[in-house]
Amino acid sequence: MKTLIIGTGYVGLVTGACFASLGHQVVCVDKDVRKIEMLQTGRMPIYELGLTELVQEQLAAGRLRFGLDASACPEAEIALIAVGTPPLPNGEANLAHVFAVVEQLGQTLPTGAVIGTKSTVPVGTAVRISEHLKGMGRGDLKVVSIPEFLREGSAIEDTLHPYRLVFGVQDGESATILERLHEGLQAPMVVCDTQTAEMIKYASNAFLATKISFINEIANICERVDADVSQVAHGMGLDPRIGSSFLKAGLGYGGSCFPKDTRALVSIAGHVDYDFELLRSVVAVNQRQRLEPVHRLREWFGSLAGIKVTLLGVTFKPGTDDIRESPAVDVAEALLDEGAQVQFYDPVAPVVGVQGAEFGVSHDVYESLLGADAAVLVTEWPELLELDWQRARLRMKQPFVFDGRNVLDPLVLQNAGYTFANIGHKSRTFAPMPM
Numbered sequence: 102m103k104t105l106i107i108g109t110g111y112v113g114l115v116t117g118a119c120f121a122s123l124g125h126q127v128v129c130v131d132k133d134v135r136k137i138e139m140l141q142t143g144r145m146p147i148y149e150l151g152l153t154e155l156v157q158e159q160l161a162a163g164r165l166r167f168g169l170d171a172s173a174c175p176e177a178e179i180a181l182i183a184v185g186t187p188p189l190p191n192g193e194a195n196l197a198h199v200f201a202v203v204e205q206l207g208q209t210l211p212t213g214a215v216i217g218t219k220s221t222v223p224v225g226t227a228v229r230i231s232e233h234l235k236g237m238g239r240g241d242l243k244v245v246s247i248p249e250f251l252r253e254g255s256a257i258e259d260t261l262h263p264y265r266l267v268f269g270v271q272d273g274e275s276a277t278i279l280e281r282l283h284e285g286l287q288a289p290m291v292v293c294d295t296q297t298a299e300m301i302k303y304a305s306n307a308f309l310a311t312k313i314s315f316i317n318e319i320a321n322i323c324e325r326v327d328a329d330v331s332q333v334a335h336g337m338g339l340d341p342r343i344g345s346s347f348l349k350a351g352l353g354y355g356g357s358c359f360p361k362d363t364r365a366l367v368s369i370a371g372h373v374d375y376d377f378e379l380l381r382s383v384v385a386v387n388q389r390q391r392l393e394p395v396h397r398l399r400e401w402f403g404s405l406a407g408i409k410v411t412l413l414g415v416t417f418k419p420g421t422d423d424i425r426e427s428p429a430v431d432v433a434e435a436l437l438d439e440g441a442q443v444q445f446y447d448p449v450a451p452v453v454g455v456q457g458a459e460f461g462v463s464h465d466v467y468e469s470l471l472g473a474d475a476a477v478l479v480t481e482w483p484e485l486l487e488l489d490w491q492r493a494r495l496r497m498k499q500p501f502v503f504d505g506r507n508v509l510d511p512l513v514l515q516n517a518g519y520t521f522a523n524i525g526h527k528s529r530t531f532a533p534m535p536m
């Protein structure tokens with residue numbers, strides 16, 4: 102199928118490359134000239150596992166092209182909107198980019214084409230798009246909602262092997278077109294109206310975020326009653342009604358989706374006079390959880406003024422270069438506010454913006470620990486799991502480590518002479534083994 106994708110962020114680019122690999126003729130467009138120039142020569146504007154290879158392969162096969170606007174594919178049978186929906190100050194998604202694209206598509210798409218939203222949009226957006234198009238005299242265009250469920254770092258795998266396909270449609274013909282577009286993918290299909298599809302996306306992300314905040318609260322209680330949250334999560338997860346995923350206690354969720362989508366759903370509920378109390382708490386717990394390392398450092402050091410802290414990991418999770426809503430930024434801000442000095446390590450992120458200033462990020466973990474009074478593991482990069490802690494200790498001024506993701510073995514750290522703390526385990530701080 103001739104497929105147009107508008108927006109070459111994580112969602113648009115990965116979706117475009119994957120649909121091309123399924124045999125469709127795909128044109129991905131973006132108004133960012135720099136991005137398009139990079140993509141046309143097979144270079145990626147984002148870091149995503151396997152994407153460079155997939156895009157280069159599809160470019161070479163002639164199934165994938167790049168352009169600057171919808172006019173690059175005037176014969177498109179389907180156009181997917183994958184532009185940003187950044188949050189407004191009140192938490193609501195800003196649809197300005199989406200409607201600018203709709204306006205453009207209304208002028209360029211051939212009769213009877215389908216427009217689909219891939220971006221996460223408020224419930225009712227597809228209906229609003231249909232009305233907008235009717236107002237433009239383009240009532241012939243069909244509007245569908247096909248939410249994405251891809252995770253950064255495994256976006257290609259998630260697109261080609263999805264847990265489910267959700268097709269929100271307003272007519273039967275659109276469902277058939279969507280089936281053709283997804284031919285070759287093996288997954289249960291949910292065909293529903295567009296509002297329901299839009300809600301499935303928000304409810305899924307909100308539920309996963311709820312699991313994370315839930316286990317983080319359990320972790321905080323575990324510490325106070327001498328229980329072990331990792332074992333609690335394991336024990337809970339063995340019940341298939343609960344499931345073991347998204348029960349890792351830590352510094353909470355970040356990234357481009359969960360923080361934005363949870364706030365947006367609270368706001369969507371508010372618009373229909375419903376107080377989504379549970380989700381408001383999930384958001385508040387997540388915000389509070391991020392600052393856990395700061396409380397622990399304060400508990401240990403007393404005042405943080407003049408203390409040098411290395412944050413190990415800057416991205417919101419491993420396997421991505423994305424710093425959006427990363428706990429590292431909030432931790433750094435709080436530390437700076439208390440007079441601490443902060444230095445950063447990350448294997449991928451080159452710089453990080455904190456309080457309006459840009460900080461350099463070291464790619465050499467041992468160098469980043471030089472003179473540090475404490476290290477906080479924020480992102481569980483595999484490199485950090487294999488660190489030589491004896492060697493690291495020689496770099497640090499004081500051997501204090503806080504593991505914000507529960508991935509380090511307390512015994513290894515204790516044996517290497519560290520004062521060690523993590524989340525949700527017995528003894529809030531482990532003293533080093535006597536030498």
Ligand code: UDX
Pocket residue numbers: 249250251252253254306313346347348349350351352353354355356357358359417418
């Ligand atoms: C998420 C959804 O998984 C995906 O379906 C949706 O389309 C986009 O949002 P992503 O943001 O890439 O994907 O990250 P994900 O791997 O889901 O993790 C989200 C956050 O939750 C990360 O900050 C991660 O560190 C945190 N997390 C995850 C936990 O703190 N504990 C867990 O057990 C799982």
